[in-house]
Amino acid sequence: MNERRLHALNAGEPGQGPVLYWMHREHRARDNWGLLHAQGLALRAGRPLAVVYGLADAFLGATMRQFGFLLDGLRLVEAELSALNIPFFLLRGDPPEEIARFAGHHGAHTVVTDFDSLRLKRQWLARAAKALACPLVEADSRNICPCRAVSDKREYMARTIRPKIMRLLPEFLEPFPALAPHPVPWPGHGPANYFVAARAALAVDRSVAEVDWARPGTDAGMGMLRAFMAERLARYHERNDPNAGAVSLLSPWLHFGMISAQRVALEALRATAPAEARDSFVEELVVRRELADNFCLHAPDYDSISCFPDWAVRSLDKHRGDERPWLYGLDDLEGAATHDPLWNAAQRQMVRRGHMHGWLRMYWAKKILEWSATPEEALRAAILLNDRYQLDGREANGYAGIAWALGGVHDRPWAERPVFGSVRYMNFAGARRKFDVAAFVSAFGDARDRELLTAMR
Incomplete structure (x- = not known):
């Protein structure tokens, strides 16, 4: 190696x-x-x-x-x-x-x-x-190009880390040798691992149900990869539509390290899908994931607003006193009890499935900022809910994504507006222009969400 x-x-x-x-x-x-x-x-x-x-x-x-x-x-x-x-x-x-x-x-x-x-x-x-x-x-x-080899500093955004990764990719995107049977036996008795007893003894919250759509293990993860390449990779250009079913769904296995991102990239580059689809997927898999690890390694305050770029901190501070027509506490957010049927449906998708569509994760986090009394309160709520329900929570990608949504990390200043300041804004009308919101709310919302949606027409 x-x-x-x-x-x-x-x-x-x-x-x-x-x-x-x-x-x-x-x-x-x-x-x-x-x-x-x-x-x-x-x-x-x-x-x-x-x-x-x-x-x-x-x-x-x-x-x-x-x-x-x-x-x-x-x-x-x-x-x-x-x-x-x-x-x-x-x-x-x-x-x-x-x-x-x-x-x-x-x-x-x-x-x-x-x-x-x-x-x-x-x-x-x-x-x-x-x-x-x-x-x-x-x-x-974890990374195809090792995090420490790519950069010894926090990178500003994807465009600054991309050339560094691309220069190293030919060196590190190599085939894996097989793990061989080990010829030297372990001395004495082998381990007795009581997984059932270990599971029973854990003093963790058991009120969040385990999911049935994602089975753990390398074989299951590779099965999902094969299904993605055969059925969805060619439609990867539709990935920002939550109804299109064009995403990989690989994040649980990648998060838990049950499959290798390097193996995924090697297989994807050999797929029969159009080159544009393959390249877009590999960009997300390599550059965006490795940018997140770079961020968390070099910004150990990744779960605090102190990690936000200076322009975003100044802008959010300037708008701390802005009127917020809607304010929701953690119980309201966790219970999907807001006035926004799309946000509620996304929250319910996460609670039920341990997964939320990627575009909606951005919308979801930005609305928490809009509906919280302070950026600090919004950051705490977004991290807590993400880490509690997402199978891929407690992950560099999650912390970087929330910091992007709330604090402009890896982004640039946008037009100034209330509450958000110069941090990029997303709204319900934009979602409606992008995809069929009613179809998503029908799939994951409840009766109240559907009533709210009807009233907004």
Whole structure:
């Protein structure tokens, strides 16, 4: 693998025991550069190889909707690894503490782990790096072009990061080698992972129902990819119409790292769809996703208005005292009890399915800004609802998207207006010009939403 994907997190000395791959973002056995690097180290040193996962009791407001999807996916990873003579250990408790304890007990040669741009994960990795006696090496298997290799600073917008990514794409968009059966067995007894007991013991919110349209695991994600390429990629130019069914629906599997964005790009570029559709999809998959990781890595205040560009902060401050004809609290928003039937239907889509159409996510967030007393209140509400209901919440893409919608991150100033100032505005009339709002409200709204829509005609 290209060693520019790697980043040393400490200066530890290799131990005499196994090589460990600490899985925490890339939840897959296939197409995983971190796991492949760990196996390469183990083979060269003649050591056993194991995968370890630290299951935290809570993670950024995730509910059983997200934890269930994760745990069911990890069971599939365990089975796939077992067939390759690679044990999987599910550890319970504080992840960096448990990983350091496990590595110390086994005299680990090296720990290889996943790159993650989120603040909490950076804290985990820093704590583990300090506690481990052996080397801790981070591998970026999330981004096709590694985040650290693309840029060492926060990029202003897509047009500034795009040429940097495109220059590196030929180097990094390469085929994956297969993960091989590991020839050195794990000494002693293998793990006993009680996934059912772990699920039952989690003290997380179980009131948000798990979804049935998205099955976890690499095979399910690749199945969705094949369906997208065969049935929807050719219509990708219709992706901003929530009724068109032209989007990939891959975000749950990409978010949980159950499929690789690099694998998705390789397959999409070979698809028989028109070149314009392939190129547009790869632009979204590569440039926009990798811009989000760049943002969160270099702006650790990504969930605060302090991350907004100066022009947006000044403009929003100027309009703090503007009259707001509609004000909604968190209960109203969560219950889809606003005067806007389209917003309500989008909120209901998210609550029911753990997914909201991409164009509507922008509209949804901007309306929260319009209906909140302050930008700070709007930001808190948007992040809380996104992370509670979306399968792909608690993700760099989500934080960057909300910061774009509310605070002009990766955008430019627009014509000044009340409340929004110079932050880009979106409205109901514009949605009606773009797609059949009535059809979407009919699909996801309730009787009250349909009545509201009728009254607006």
